[in-house]
Amino acid sequence: MLCVHAAIVKRDPCPCPLDKFGDTGVEINTFNFFQCAYTQGTCDWSTNTGELENTAQSNCPGSAPPCPSGVDCVCPVDLNGSTGREIGIGSSVQCAYPNGACTYNTNGALMNALGQSNCPTFSGCA
DSSP: OOOOOOOOOOOOSOSSOOOTTSOOOEEEEEEEEEEEEETTEEEEEETTTOBBSOTTOTTOOSBOOOOTTSSSOOOOOOTTSOOOEEEEEEEEEEEEOTTOOEEEETTSBBSOOTTOTTSOSBOSOO
8 A cells, every 4th residue: 555645834825915016025035033122122133144134223233243043142232322131033034026125023023114115014924
């Protein structure tokens, strides 16, 4: 007797929502980040590069020390001189559109709100 089992891959059916112009997005990147809480807002940086992900948050330094393993990430002092506390590690998806790329966290919230007028503020797929 021959048995064949099909593998089922569960994937979010809509990681890239339609943008504000009605254009369909294409997933181009996924990456991991860590979050630090400060008195004037939360900052998110890439664990691999240390690059700031939520650029609309005005108190966040542009970079932090990378922590590729996602362990022992260091929160830099923010632009207001406040000390941060690590509050989480997560991942995000980046979607390409004709009018610019949009990046969403795993909760569906837009991470690159500054300068991207085509991006919906919430993906609705979380």
